[in-house]
Amino acid sequence: MPIQSVTKAVNHSASLMFDLVSDIREYPKFVPACKEIIVANTSIENKKNIIIARMTVGIGLIKEDFTSKVILDRKNKIILVNNYDGLFKNLNNAWSFKDKDGGCIVNFTIDFELMDTPISPIITLMFSKVFNKYVSAFEKRANELYF
Numbered sequence: 358m359p360i361q362s363v364t365k366a367v368n369h370s371a372s373l374m375f376d377l378v379s380d381i382r383e384y385p386k387f388v389p390a391c392k393e394i395i396v397a398n399t400s401i402e403n404k405k406n407i408i409i410a411r412m413t414v415g416i417g418l419i420k421e422d423f424t425s426k427v428i429l430d431r432k433n434k435i436i437l438v439n440n441y442d443g444l445f446k447n448l449n450n451a452w453s454f455k456d457k458d459g460g461c462i463v464n465f466t467i468d469f470e471l472m473d474t475p476i477s478p479i480i481t482l483m484f485s486k487v488f489n490k491y492v493s494a495f496e497k498r499a500n501e502l503y504f
Contacts, residue, residue, distance in 0.1 A: 361485075362466040363492045369499045371434045371454035371461040377499050378436055378452050379429050381410055387498045389487040390414045397424070405430045409441060416483050419476065423448070444480065446470045465492050 367374060384391040393413040400407045406429040413422050423443030429436055434455065440448035450467040467488060471477040 360466060360468040361488055362464065363489065364462060364464045365492050365496065366457065366460055366462055367496045367499065368460040369496075369503055371456045373503055374454045374461055374463055374495070374499060375429075375431065375434045375436070375452075377495060377502070378454075379406075381408065381427065383498075384412070387494055389490045389494055390416055390483060392420060402428075404432070411443075414483075416487075419479060419483065421476075421480060440469075444471060446472055463492055463495070 369377075381394050382396060384394050391412060392415050393411075395411045396408055397411060398407075398409040408427040408429070409424065410427060411422055411424045413420055415421065421444045423445055424441040425448065426439045426441045427436065428438075434453060436452040438448065438450045440446075447468070447470040449469070450465065453464045455462045469484065471480055
């Protein structure tokens with residue numbers, strides 16, 4: 358799948374949105390296709406919080422697991438996610454948050470390539486369909502929590 362990116366202005370501060378996206382344990386409650394998150398490890402490297410987490414994603418009867426390394430850079434309001442093992446040959450996504458006009462600009466970018474399996478085309482289609490819903494799902498969750 359080619360790199361995809363979404364940029365959106367939201368009515369919440371960069372700090373609040375960073376906190377919301379950082380709270381990965383809550384994803385199954387509102388993130389499209391996220392069924393479960395298991396945090397395997399947390400640490401601090403170079404003043405950044407690091408989380409190793411296993412996510413189960415699925416639509417209908419199709420479910421897959423993968424593990425990612427999540428790097429939380431609170432100072433710069435950036436979150437980076439990289440493939441650790443599982444479903445992907447390559448997975449890189451990035452969130453950035455910049456305060457603007459009483460809210461913030463959220464940017465989410467994703468680039469991934471799946472391992473070559475019989476269901477790879479189905480999983481690619483699933484990710485392509487839910488990708489554009491991600492930022493809106495986080496905005497909706499922020500509205501529920503912060504308004």
